[in-house]
């Protein structure tokens with residue numbers, strides 16, 4: 332499987348992270364996203380007319396949406412990441428996959444504005460990002476009350492992997508995560524998963540890894556740190 336990839340892209344990182352968690356070996360083809368805008372070159376537009384990365388190629392199959400790539404990688408090698416398959420659970424995962432596109436547009440847009448000087452209304456991008464973070468915080472708080480660490484269950488699913496990167500990188504766009512304790516606990520749980528990999532700006536846990544399924548462990552760990 333070949334991933335058209337850019338190391339600083341949170342959307343590409345979703346695919347790399349899912350592959351790592353699933354134990355799938357990806358061949359990486361580095362795309363000169365910046366400054367070369369290679370994702371808009373004729374060769375890449377032929378693969379993805381939308382002009383975005385990641386793109387995953389597996390034989391004749393070409394996937395150009397990160398959510399579809401997560402479904403494919405999990406389906407191939409880590410079906411637990413697709414949830415239990417009950418109608419409500421499957422629908423909730425889809426709900427979060429759609430929500431992740433709002434994170435890309437808002438927090439991702441703010442990050443592109445700040446890091447690559449993309450034009451855009453930074454205050455409006457940040458405001459939409461903060462609105463999305465508030466929704467996420469409320470949902471994760473509810474999950475914790477139910478004793479569930481992740482977005483749809485006790486165990487992580489592709490919903491978590493789809494939402495994690497742009498949230499974790501929100502500070503790059505000037506959006507602080509200080510006001511969202513449930514989000515910070517959830518990010519720790521994701522970073523503690525077996526097989527977790529880093530990207531620039533998202534690091535492994537330096538502390539002794541807590542059990543991501545034990546909420547009280549996570550709360551204690553969070554209380555003892557400022558990150």
Ligand SMILES: N[C@@H](CCC(=O)N[C@@H](CS)C(=O)NCC(=O)O)C(=O)O
Pocket residue numbers: 340341342343370382383384385395396397398435
């Ligand atoms: N809907 C796409 C969006 C991915 C996306 O926004 N990728 C960024 C890189 S992180 C991109 O290629 N943007 C094109 C551009 O900014 O020119 C997906 O989820 O795969």
